[in-house]
Amino acid sequence: MGLKHRGILRIAYVRLGLNDNRLTQSLNFYRDRFGMLESMRDSERAYLRCWHETFQYNLVLEQTAENQLIEIGFHLRDEEDLDQLTDKIEAAGIEVEQSPANEPLKGMGRSIAFTIPGGQRLRLFADMAQSGYVTGFESPDWVTPRELRGTAAPMFLNHVGLTSADPGATIDFLANVLGFGLSEKIVSEDGKTLSGLLFRMCRDVGGQELAIFPGEDGHLHHIAFTKEDPNDILIIGQYLREDGINIDAYGPTKQSYGNTFSLHFFDDMGIRLELCCGGRNIDAHPESEPIIWTESELARALSYYDSDVNPGFLDHSL
Amino acid sequence: MTYQVKLQHTGQPSVTFQCRPDQTILQAAYDNGYLLSSTCLRGGCGACRAQLIEGAVAELAPMSRFHCQDPVSGEFKYRLLCVASVASDVVIETDRPWQTRRKNPLSDRLPG
Numbered sequence: 064m065g066l067k068h069r070g071i072l073r074i075a076y077v078r079l080g081l082n083d084n085r086l087t088q089s090l091n092f093y094r095d096r097f098g099m100l101e102s103m104r105d106s107e108r109a110y111l112r113c114w115h116e117t118f119q120y121n122l123v124l125e126q127t128a129e130n131q132l133i134e135i136g137f138h139l140r141d142e143e144d145l146d147q148l149t150d151k152i153e154a155a156g157i158e159v160e161q162s163p164a165n166e167p168l169k170g171m172g173r174s175i176a177f178t179i180p181g182g183q184r185l186r187l188f189a190d191m192a193q194s195g196y197v198t199g200f201e202s203p204d205w206v207t208p209r210e211l212r213g214t215a216a217p218m219f220l221n222h223v224g225l226t227s228a229d230p231g232a233t234i235d236f237l238a239n240v241l242g243f244g245l246s247e248k249i250v251s252e253d254g255k256t257l258s259g260l261l262f263r264m265c266r267d268v269g270g271q272e273l274a275i276f277p278g279e280d281g282h283l284h285h286i287a288f289t290k291e292d293p294n295d296i297l298i299i300g301q302y303l304r305e306d307g308i309n310i311d312a313y314g315p316t317k318q319s320y321g322n323t324f325s326l327h328f329f330d331d332m333g334i335r336l337e338l339c340c341g342g343r344n345i346d347a348h349p350e351s352e353p354i355i356w357t358e359s360e361l362a363r364a365l366s367y368y369d370s371d372v373n374p375g376f377l378d379h380s381l
Numbered sequence: 382m383t384y385q386v387k388l389q390h391t392g393q394p395s396v397t398f399q400c401r402p403d404q405t406i407l408q409a410a411y412d413n414g415y416l417l418s419s420t421c422l423r424g425g426c427g428a429c430r431a432q433l434i435e436g437a438v439a440e441l442a443p444m445s446r447f448h449c450q451d452p453v454s455g456e457f458k459y460r461l462l463c464v465a466s467v468a469s470d471v472v473i474e475t476d477r478p479w480q481t482r483r484k485n486p487l488s489d490r491l492p493g
Contacts, residue, residue: 226490228491228492229491230491249487251485251487251488252485255488255491257487257488257491258487276487276490277487277488277490277491278490358485358486358487358488361486361487371411371416371482372482372483372486374482374483374486377486377487377490
């Protein structure tokens with residue numbers, strides 16, 4: 064008797080648009096130095112995946128007029144979920160765009176796309192082609208593939224941080240309409256919701272697929288990828304520095320908010336990336352309650368070792 | 382009960398805020414949006430040293446006497462704000478400039 068969980072099962076990919084022939088530059092970063100694998104390539108796009116990912120892509124890069132976050136993809140359990148969520152989103156007064164299989168992205172079944180109250184675009188789908196593990200499924204060597212050693216070699220896409228002018232409304236939509244759980248939030252002294260961490264509604268290791276921060280609508284704060292442990296992150300931080308990568312305001316740190324060990328840094332286009340491990344294990348019982356941080360504890364929430372907030376960390380990066 | 386603290390430093394506009402006798406001047410400054418130079422927060426290192434110009438301070442914990450001395454003359458000149466509180470309204474000249482910090486950095490990002 065398995066848990067009959069329905070709806071969003073996993074965060075699948077982030078799709079970024081980059082201007083001025085940055086496709087080559089971004090491939091140089093994400094494939095050759097960050098250590099993702101190129102799954103597919105066509106005249107418009109490059110599809111990349113993490114080495115521990117079985118599905119075809121976690122990051123889609125394409126050329127657009129302006130640098131932008133195009134969309135974030137979420138994988139559903141089945142087609143029935145897709146229909147049910149379409150109805151729920153439309154009932155919430157949000158326009159839903161329907162796309163046939165393999166459009167706009169390859170290897171994906173039919174999908175829907177819509178804009179959340181925070182201004183970002185999400186795409187939901189039930190089917191995606193699998194590539195299988197790089198290591199193979201049979202008696203694998205669970206070590207970073209030889210060709211990726213010395214790079215960041217992320218294992219999975221972990222979560223995406225977004226900014227919203229009304230974080231409370233964005234979080235309410237994600238929770239009430241899309242069925243995300245709220246694992247943690249930050250509130251102001253007068254109780255207003257300023258930030259939240261949302262996870263898919265099943266037992267969750269890591270505790271977040273989306274992080275909402277206050278700021279301008281429609282922007283990306285950061286993209287986070289999974290690493291195995293803090294030791295891994297500390298060593299990779301040295302490789303990134305050696306490679307001339309700009310580490311963000313905090314160095315490697317324990318982020319109490321979400322309880323990860325994290326390192327934030329910037330890609331060659333100025334987009335903030337995070338390598339993280341750990342995170343809270345959430346048991347998504349319907350009665351589970353979120354952790355609540357007050358804004359006066361923000362310094363401790365964002366970096367446990369630091370005594371004050373680095374304001375630059377709160378800026379969006381795309 | 383609170384007393385008024387006036388902070389000054391050459392080349393920086395002075396600021397005032399309230400401090401309770403049970404909190405350090407450093408903490409009261411932080412709570413009011415001023416980030417003073419500090420390191421050990423235990424009265425030891427001298428990073429937060431400042432001269433008392435007017436009024437009286439209380440020591441909530443012992444201060445390093447070495448760091449309270451003028452390095453040249455050896456006279457007792459400084460107080461360490463990480464362990465000093467107020468016993469009256471005070472005017473204080475900090476040894477190093479302070480930075481301003483946002484009290485509500487997340488709320489400030491909301492429009493309006």
